Amino acid sequence: MKVCELGEFGLIERLSEMIASQSRKPAFSDNRLLIGIGDDAAAWKSDSLIQLVTTDSLIEDIHFTLETATWEEIGWKSLAVNLSDIAGMGGLPRYALVSLGLPGDTEVDDITALYGGMIEISGEYEVAIIGGDTVSAPRVVINITVLGDNGSPDGPILTRSAALPGDVIAVTGTLGAAAGGFEMFRSDLSLGPEAAASLREACLRPHPRVTEGRILVENGIKAAMDISDGLVADLDHICRMSGVGARVEVDRVPVSSAVKECFPDRTLEFALSGGEDYELLFTAIPGNIDRVKAAASCPVNIIGDVIAGDIHKTILVDNTGSHVSLPGTGWDHFRTGRSQK
Amino acid sequence: MKVCELGEFGLIERLSEMIASQSRKPAFSDNRLLIGIGDDAAAWKSDSLIQLVTTDSLIEDIHFTLETATWEEIGWKSLAVNLSDIAGMGGLPRYALVSLGLPGDTEVDDITALYGGMIEISGEYEVAIIGGDTVSAPRVVINITVLGDNGSPDGPILTRSAALPGDVIAVTGTLGAAAGGFEMFRSDLSLGPEAAASLREACLRPHPRVTEGRILVENGIKAAMDISDGLVADLDHICRMSGVGARVEVDRVPVSSAVKECFPDRTLEFALSGGEDYELLFTAIPGNIDRVKAAASCPVNIIGDVIAGDIHKTILVDNTGSHVSLPGTGWDHFRTGRSQK
Numbered sequence: 001m002k003v004c005e006l007g008e009f010g011l012i013e014r015l016s017e018m019i020a021s022q023s024r025k026p027a028f029s030d031n032r033l034l035i036g037i038g039d040d041a042a043a044w045k046s047d048s049l050i051q052l053v054t055t056d057s058l059i060e061d062i063h064f065t066l067e068t069a070t071w072e073e074i075g076w077k078s079l080a081v082n083l084s085d086i087a088g089m090g091g092l093p094r095y096a097l098v099s100l101g102l103p104g105d106t107e108v109d110d111i112t113a114l115y116g117g118m119i120e121i122s123g124e125y126e127v128a129i130i131g132g133d134t135v136s137a138p139r140v141v142i143n144i145t146v147l148g149d150n151g152s153p154d155g156p157i158l159t160r161s162a163a164l165p166g167d168v169i170a171v172t173g174t175l176g177a178a179a180g181g182f183e184m185f186r187s188d189l190s191l192g193p194e195a196a197a198s199l200r201e202a203c204l205r206p207h208p209r210v211t212e213g214r215i216l217v218e219n220g221i222k223a224a225m226d227i228s229d230g231l232v233a234d235l236d237h238i239c240r241m242s243g244v245g246a247r248v249e250v251d252r253v254p255v256s257s258a259v260k261e262c263f264p265d266r267t268l269e270f271a272l273s274g275g276e277d278y279e280l281l282f283t284a285i286p287g288n289i290d291r292v293k294a295a296a297s298c299p300v301n302i303i304g305d306v307i308a309g310d311i312h313k314t315i316l317v318d319n320t321g322s323h324v325s326l327p328g329t330g331w332d333h334f335r336t337g338r339s340q341k
Numbered sequence: 342m343k344v345c346e347l348g349e350f351g352l353i354e355r356l357s358e359m360i361a362s363q364s365r366k367p368a369f370s371d372n373r374l375l376i377g378i379g380d381d382a383a384a385w386k387s388d389s390l391i392q393l394v395t396t397d398s399l400i401e402d403i404h405f406t407l408e409t410a411t412w413e414e415i416g417w418k419s420l421a422v423n424l425s426d427i428a429g430m431g432g433l434p435r436y437a438l439v440s441l442g443l444p445g446d447t448e449v450d451d452i453t454a455l456y457g458g459m460i461e462i463s464g465e466y467e468v469a470i471i472g473g474d475t476v477s478a479p480r481v482v483i484n485i486t487v488l489g490d491n492g493s494p495d496g497p498i499l500t501r502s503a504a505l506p507g508d509v510i511a512v513t514g515t516l517g518a519a520a521g522g523f524e525m526f527r528s529d530l531s532l533g534p535e536a537a538a539s540l541r542e543a544c545l546r547p548h549p550r551v552t553e554g555r556i557l558v559e560n561g562i563k564a565a566m567d568i569s570d571g572l573v574a575d576l577d578h579i580c581r582m583s584g585v586g587a588r589v590e591v592d593r594v595p596v597s598s599a600v601k602e603c604f605p606d607r608t609l610e611f612a613l614s615g616g617e618d619y620e621l622l623f624t625a626i627p628g629n630i631d632r633v634k635a636a637a638s639c640p641v642n643i644i645g646d647v648i649a650g651d652i653h654k655t656i657l658v659d660n661t662g663s664h665v666s667l668p669g670t671g672w673d674h675f676r677t678g679r680s681q682k
Binding site for chain 1: 392426430489
């Protein structure tokens with residue numbers, strides 16, 4: 001059935017039912033939520049917490065293409081990128097609003113599959129979808145807003161502006177696999193099934209580091225962000241906002257094993273400037289990083305250190321301390337024309 | 342300069358400066374805001390209030406066209422429709438997040454004009470723009486999320502589900518002018534300058550009834566919403582969500598004088614099903630409506646009453662009580678192809 005046959009209110013009703021059937025599960029029994037989908041706005045009781053809010057748009061043929069991603073994967077990813085922003089603040093995501101722009105001839109089954117992917121990840125992260133908006137559009141446009149908080153009164157949050165000279169720089173997980181997946185799709189490569197599955201997962205079903213963000217907060221980390229534009233581009237953001245510089249030893253940057261296997265000549269390019277890794281990038285005194293390493297269930301690697309001075313960006317060095325340069329340092333939505341992101 | 346020449350980060354910086362220069366004004370000195378634009382998410386301290394959030398998307402050539410609206414007007418309206426949702430809950434809007442999807446060849450001056458319109462209305466309503474997202478898109482897509490609250494601890498909110506049999510139904514202001522403006526643009530009509538200006542204003546620079554929403558709350562009103570889909574379609578929403586019916590006496594519906602002057606044969610069609618009026622529709626016992634009338638500086642008119650029963654929709658009657666039918670009862674984004682909204 002086409003969206004235009006079902007109509008706006010029919011579609012909203014269908015999607016509301018999908019969300020309602022999830023919110024009856026115990027993890028979602030949220031007695032703070034007063035009004036969910038169906039009124040002018042959603043409403044909930046707040047307490048004395050720091051509130052967080054983030055929003056991201058994904059647009060067909062710019063951020064995703066139906067040639068390579070399923071509707072479920074698009075739904076998963078569009079919520080994941082927002083959860084990752086909350087993770088980058090060390091917060092707990094609570095509520096999501098979903099705005100869809102859809103061509104009238106979109107199949108209703110496709111949109112319920114899209115919502116299926118959103119509901120799957122919202123279940124995994126215990127986030128409730130509480131509202132949104134559905135409009136007609138020439139191409140599929142997905143805008144998601146996620147609200148969260150800092151978990152406890154007087155609890156701190158992680159910001160991009162708290163890096164200090166003398167801090168070391170660390171990342172969770174490994175980098176480059178999302179860029180590898182993107183390259184696999186773009187060049188239609190035939191890779192081994194295990195590596196292909198791993199690259200696809202990194203590209204289309206990223207797992208935001210919400211738990212790790214909480215571990216950072218609990219272990220005294222102050223400066224962090226999630227890696228979406230690429231390690232170097234994102235570290236440049238921290239440098240600019242903290243008024244510091246950064247030195248990264250490229251050999252210490254952890255690269256995805258699938259990238260090493262499938263793209264041995266491009267590991268550093270993908271890991272340093274590929275983007276969309278949705279890992280956490282953070283800085284702290286070495287003792288605090290050690291505590292994070294001990295607490296986290298994922299790899300945590302030190303990759304460099306924060307330096308004083310006015311350069312406000314990232315310097316790459318090899319293991320002898322010599323400067324290394326790399327082509328491309330991140331993703332600019334307007335300057336480059338890369339698709340399938 | 343084109344957006345693709347300035348680049349994503351350049352554009353974000355430019356727009357952040359525009360917003361920052363406003364937020365230095367006294368009305369915006371908000372010591373609850375901890376992190377604005379530039380981090381993974383915006384953050385603020387909450388207190389024990391009911392929090393409200395709403396989101397709306399506007400898409401080029403579906404919701405607006407640059408043939409009739411200026412960029413400033415588009416900016417104004419895209420924030421106005423969200424403020425109106427907060428008004429429909431009786432809340433105070435506080436923060437806005439702006440997500441823009443833009444073709445790379447969009448002129449930067451046009452986007453600063455768009456932001457100019459948003460900043461103008463955000464100043465009038467004391468709302469701070471605290472974040473957002475900017476991506477590449479084939480056509481202009483504007484998604485705005487507005488956060489608000491109920492103004493005071495233990496204060497109530499207005500919902501669509503609180504209408505009771507025996508309530509009377511009332512609206513603020515007059516209806517139909519936005520639909521009249523839309524028709525003026527669509528048919529390229531040459532109207533008198535005063536009427537044309539009034540219809541244009543209704544269509545492109547609506548003034549959300551935030552103050553009036555607060556007056557409703559203060560005077561014991563429980564059931565309300567803003568009129569965006571059209572009076573009858575929106576009253577149907579209240580009927581369905583409250584489990585009641587509604588009877589509207591069509592002769593009592595207040596019609597915009599510009600509509601009466603320019604479209605004498607279509608007054609009821611525009612007023613009952615035109616939509617985008619952004620007035621408030623509410624129900625209450627007659628005594629409370631009288632108090633609202635006394636407190637509000639805009640017209641408040643009783644147009645009918647809430648009735649018991651399972652019909653869950655709106656019945657239209659004339660002043661003899663006979664049923665009246667009308668073609669079209671509102672706007673369905675997918676079923677109809679109306680442009681310029």
